[in-house]
Amino acid sequence: MRRSSILFLLAALIVLGAGPARGENYTLKGDMDSVLTYELQEEITAGEGIKKLTLSFVVPRSFQSPTYSQDISDFKLIFSPEPQERTSSEDKRGNGVVTATWTTPPPAVNVRLSCNVRSRTTLKVLETKAPFPLTEVDPGLTDYLKATEQVQADDPRIKELARKLTEGVTTEFDAVQRIVSWVVDHVHYVTPPARYDALYSLESGKGNCQNYSHLSAALLRAVGIPVRIVNGVTLSQPYDIEWAKGVLTFKMGQGRHSWIEVWFPDLGWAPFDPQNSVLFVSSRFVRIEVGVDNNETKHDGLLRWAQVRGARQPTLQEQINASFRSDRVKVKGIRESYGPKNLLLVPSVLARFEPVKVAPPPPPPPPPTEEERRELRYEVPFVFGNLDFPEDVDFAFPRTTTASGADVFEMKKNFLVETAEYVTTKVTQYAQVFVLKRPLKLQKVGLALHNFGGDGWLWVDLFEDNGGKPGKPISTSDLVPLETLSVKPGYRWTDFDFRKDSPVLMPGSYWIALGFTGSPVVNWFYTYGKPVGPVYGTRYKGVFQEDWSGALNYEFNYRVVGLTTADGKEKEKKKVVQKSAAKKKRP
Helix, strand or coil, X not given: CEEEEECCEEEEEEXXXXXXXXXXXXXXXXXXXXXXXXXXXXXXXXXXXXXXXXEEEECCCCEECCCEEEEEEEEEEEEECCCCEEEEEECCCCCEEEEEEECCCCCEEEEEEEEEEEEEECCCCEECCCECCCCCCCHHHHHHHCCCCCCCCCCHHHHHHHHHHCCCCCEHHHHHHXXXXXXXXXXXXXXXXXXXXXXXXXXXXXXXXXXXXXHHHHHHHHCCCCEEEEEEEECCCCEEEXXXXXXXXXXXXXEEEEEEEEEECCCEEEEECCCCCCCCCCCCEEEEEEECCCCCCCCCCEEEEEECCCCCCCEEEEEEEEEEEEEEEEEEEEEECCCCCCCECCCCEEEEECCCCCCCCCCCCCCCCHXXXXXXXXXXXXXXEECCCCEXXXXXXXXXXXXXXXXXXXXXXXXXXXXXXXXXXXXXXXXEEEEECCCEEEEEEEEEEEEEECCEEEEEEEEEECCCCEEEEEEECCCEXXXXXXXXXXXXXXXXXXXCCCCEECCEEEEEEEEEEECCEEEEEEEECCCCCCCCCEEEEECCCCXXXXXXXXXXCEEEEEEECCCHHHHHHHHHHHHHHHHHHCX
16 A cells, blocks of 8 residues: 555556557546536426326535535526426435426426536545544434445445455545446446346446446445435536547536445545546536435436326426536646556545556457468358447437326436437547457448438548557448438437448457538437447547547447458357258258
8 A cells, every 4th residue: 555646547448459458547637617507498298187297306506525516506497387386395315305286287387497507626635534444434324324225235246346345445545446446347338227226237237327326336335435326417518638649528418417425534425426437526517416326316307197097198308408608627637657447537635545457468369361361261240349329219208107006107317318429510520449359351330320410421431540540541331321311319320331342351440430421410329438449449630630639538339240250169160060961961
C-alpha cells in the first residue's frame, strides 16, 4: 500500500492492431460548471373505461457532495386539465413527492415539469481517512446496508466475491475502488436486460444502468459500506477532455439514469456512476430521487390507474429536454503508468490505496505466411460485432405495464434511453474499429441506423488501421439508396454489401465509416462503454481535417458478416460429418 494523490484517473486497456495490449492511464485536471433549464413533458391518453388516474412526480432538490452539487430553482409542475386532487408529501427517504389524481379521468392529460439547475463538478483534492472495515456507521443508515429484492447483498456468491475483492484492504476508498473497478470490467452494457437485479448481472455479465448500480450496491453493502440508489436524468450535451493524442469526447443519451451514492464517515455521501465513471458524476446529471433500490425509487413519473375489465390501457409519451444557458468545462489528461482495465474516472483523492494493475495479454499468434494464406479456404459462416441494441423500439413509448391488483395497474418509468449519433452531418465524420482474431472474407457490414428522412445514398468505407486510427482505404460497399430504409420509429440493421470485392482480411484491426451523398438525416445507434472493441475504437474528425484525433467514450452498433476458415475443432467436426455421410452412401 502507498499513499497517493490522483486527479481523475482515466484508465484504459487498449487493444489496437494485432500487437500486444498496453495500458493507457491518465490523470485529469479541471472542473465543470453548467447552468441549464430542465424540462419534462408527458402526454397521457386515457381512453374509455378508465375509472381513476393518478400521476406522481418527485421534486428535484438542491444537493451538495464532495464532488458534485446541484442548485434547483424556479420549480414548476403544470397539469392540463387540473386534477381533482393534488397533494405534496415527503417519503421516508426524504424525496418530495407531488401526487395528482383525476377521479373523473379526461381523455388526455398533459404534464409539464421544469426547473432551473446549476450543476457543478468540483475537482478538488479529497482527503479521506475512513478505515476498512468501517468501525462505526450512523444508525440512520442501516437501511442502506440491507439486502433487497434487487440488491442481494446477503447472497453467498455476492458475499464471497466482495470478500475476495477487499481482501487485505485497510481503507474504505480502496475497498470502493476495487469493487467498482471490478463491476466496470466485468459487466457489459445491454438494454433492455432480461432482469435488473444484482445477481442477474453477476451471472450473465450484462445489464443496464440499474444492473450496474444494483451489483455495485450489493457488493459494497456485503462488506458493510452504506450505499443508496439514485435516480435522475442524464443530458446529451457532450464534453471534451484534452489529452496527448487529441480529444476524448464523453456523451450520454438524454433520458433517465440510475447511479449510486456511497457513504464515507468523513466525506458524507459521494456519487459514483459505475456504468460510466468512478466517484463522480458530471454536470450533465440532474439528481431527482433516492432509495434502497430501483423498486423503491419509482415515484418520479409513476402512472397508476383503475379500469373496467377489458378496457384499453392508457398510453404515455415522454420527452426530456434541456437548454444550457452557460457551460464551462475545462479538463485535461496527463498519462500515468497504472490503472484498471476499462475506462474509469476518479476525482482527486488523497488516501491509502493500491493502484489496480493489469497484466498484458499473451501476444497474438504470428500472421500466416503467403503460402499459408493461399491455402486458406473460407467456408465457415462468420458474424461478429457489437450486436446488442433495442431493435425496432419506439423510444417515445417505451414503458411497460404491471398489475398491482384486480383491474388496477401501474406504469413505472424505465431506463431505456435512445443513444445515437447524427452521422450524416456535413461537419463531422465518424468511424468504428473492429478487431478480427480470425481471417475473414468480408461479405457485408451492418449498421444499426434510423432514417429520419431526406434524400441521397449511403455507403460504408473500409480502412486499414494506422496506429489506432483509420488509415489506408481497402474497399467501399455498394451504394444503398436512402429511400430503401424505413422511416418508421426505431433502429434496425442496414446491410452494406462488399461482395463485389470480397476483401480478405487477416487478423488485426480495421475501421468502418459511413459515407453519404445528398441530404439524408440518419442516426447511428451506439452502446455505452466498449462492450466489444478497444477503449479508443470510436473516432471522429472534422470533414476538413486529416487526422482522426477525436475519440468517443461509446461504441457504435455494427455487425461484420462473411466467411472464415475452419479451426481445428471445426475441421474435426467436418471430418466426422463426411465419414458419417460416406457410410450412409455405402450399399
